[in-house]
Structures are given as C-alpha cells and as structure tokens.
Amino acid sequence: MPRTKDEALTEKRRNEILDAAARVFVRHGFHRASMRQICGEAKLSAGAVYNYFPSKDQIIEGLAAREQEEIAELAAYLAETDNAQKALTGAIRLMVEDTNAADARLYVELTAEAGRNALVRERLVATDAALQECLLEAIRRGQAQGSVTKARPAADLLALLTAVYEGFVGRLAVDGDSECKAFAKLAADAVAILLKP
Template sequence: MATRISKTPQSPTQKADKKRIEVLKAAGKCFRKTGFHQTSMQQICAETGLGPGAVYRYFTGKEAIIEAMVEDERRQTRAMLIQMRDAESIQQALSNTTRLFAERYRAGGDASLMTEVYAEGMRSKRVGTVLRKIEAEWIMGLTNLLRIAQARGQMDASLDAAQTALFLTGMWDGMVIRQHFHAHDDQHALPAFFEMMIARLLTRESKPEKPGKAAAATQANTAAPANEAREPAEAADLRQLSLI
C-alpha cells in the first residue's frame, strides 16, 4: 500500500503572509497595466479572486499596498548593499549592481511599476516619507562603501562620495527606463556600457602639476598625518556599514 505523505499544515500567520503576497502581486499587475490612480480596489480584488472584505483585511487601500511594495524594495536594497560590501573591490561591486538592476527590471514591466511607485511618492506625503527613508539608507550605505574604496586606493579620492552615490543611483534608474524603450536591442549592451563608464569615472585621476621643491617638502611633512587621519575615518565607515 502506498504511503501517503502529509503536508505540514500552515500556521494562520503563514497563510496570512501568503495571501498578502498574492494581493501585492495582483496589485502590481494592475498598476503595470493601468497605472496607480486608474486602478480601483475592485480591479485588484478581481485580479486576486478574493472578495473586498478579504483584501481589506490585509490592506486598508491602494496607498497601503504601495507602502508594502516600498518596504519590499527596502529589504531588497539592504540585501544589495550587503552583496556590494562582500565583493572583492568597488569596481566588482558596482559592476555586479549594474547587472542586478538591469536583470531585475528587464522583464515583467517592473520598470513601469518602479516609476509608478516613485511618482506616487511625490504626490503622497505618506508614501513619500517611506521612500525618503529608503533613499537615505541606500545613499548612506553606498556612500560608506565608496569612502572605504577611496581609503583603500580603489577609487579616485578627489570625488565627493555622497554626490557620487547620488550620481550612480541616477544612472542605474535611468538605465532601467532606457532599456525598457530599447528592448529590441542587445539586452547586454547597455549594462555593459554602463559598467565600463562607471569604471572609468571612478578610476580617472587628473594629472597634477609638478610641485616645486617647497611644495614637495610640504607634501612630505603633511603626508603622515593625512594617512593617520584616514585610518579612523575608514574604521568609522566600516562600523556604520556593519549596521546594515
């Protein structure tokens, strides 16, 4: 006689989490099709196959659904920062991140969903507050990584790390939107070009004028204190990064 393998029963919390994820997926599908404001809660209910009462049990409305999507984005960005921290070099970390952004938003209309979420964050104070928190965490984490790379000599030390973090993030956001409108092109060409340009940006150093004897002496006298000051700064950045 065949032995029946019984499935482990799900707890009420696990069932609720599963339903919640199903509602988020259905809502995301609707938002991609018609946009956030054109989508009604009735459409989301129809997409899930659940009644309004069941959907409202998990989310009070569309704004709450957007907030949950933003929180999911927060978890993913934290995971991405940890991956970047564990890379062999900043160049490798940024190269991997470029590919991750490209692959994540290439299919399924996620680029359009991303723009819907950010647009709503500009309209809604409630959603905007959550988005700004995620943005601050992401930029701080990336800035710390860049500063550590500068201290290790892996990156042009003359660049402002915080502004570079903002610039890189803007490049990645722009890349995922551009590849949506150029989907017929080689899907690897644009990310590869971005990788190359980022590497050039971070390693480019201007050629200084040859210092005279007096300037050379001044540099020799100030080199040791500068190096000593850099070590505690790097240690502080590492401590901050460990909190991520």
C-alpha cells in the same frame, strides 16, 4: 527561527496581492487604480485582500517594505565583497539586470504619484535614502582602500552612479525587457569607468 506553515502561507498571499497590485498600478496608474481592480487581478475576494491590505496606502507600505528588504540584501552584498569597486560595478549590473520593464514602469508611476501623494513620496524618499546610504558607504570604503577614484568626492560619485542606474531603468520602462541584458552590461561598464582610480 523557521516560519510556520501559516506564516509562510500569509507571506505568500501578501506577495501575490502586492504583485497583482503592481500590475494594476502599471496598467492604470496608481491614482486611477482601484481596490476592486486589484482584487480581480489577484483573483481574490475583496474580503481576502482587505484582510491583508485595508487600503491602497497599505499596499504602498507593503511595496516599500519589500523594497527595503532588497536594499538590505544589496547592502550586505556590498559590505561582504572585498573590492568595493568590483562590488559597486557588480551591484549596478545586477540592479539593472533584475529590473524588468514592468518594475521600471511601476517605479516611474510611483515617482509620478509622489508628486500628488505625501505617503508615496515619504516611502520613496525613505527607500531612496537607504539605497543611497549603502552605495555611499561602499564608495567611501573603496576610496579608502584605493579601489575607487579619489579624484571626485564620494557624494559626486554617488550622484553619477544614481544617474546611471535611474537612466537605464527609465530606458527599460520605454524599451522593454529585450534590452535588459544589454543595458546591464552598459551600466556596469559605465560604473567601472566612473569609479576607476
């Protein structure tokens, strides 16, 4: 069912606030960021922002929900592609390519905050579990069809894929967007070698 004009406007405004909050979190850190700074970054009154997100914790919930949607899209892509090895290689490449330096820095910031904030930790654990599940399912499918090596258990291959992705995202946080395309190709090449039967 198509969204009404009001629903589309609400979704647009929510995303604008989430984007503004992400920029503030990257600049100031989640712990030091204030709702006032988020309102200023979003160029909205406090009342408007609080109408959508009554607290920073609610913003974290919103960011996590957005991440879950992206993971659902990735899971669908992995399930729809016949050759699991090619799907996984392409997925890692796209994941790195679609991550800009600001996204990488936000991930690093939220990971650090997870050590202090139980809600942030809970949300990160949930999104990570969803991502791990869809990757593991694709690895197992690839092993069953012969497009992914069986020399290592699927869980080991998952750990290696995760390390490749998180390593490149960590480098993006430091090196910036200029390295994004090069890192995406390197990540895809590394995954292709790791998964080759």
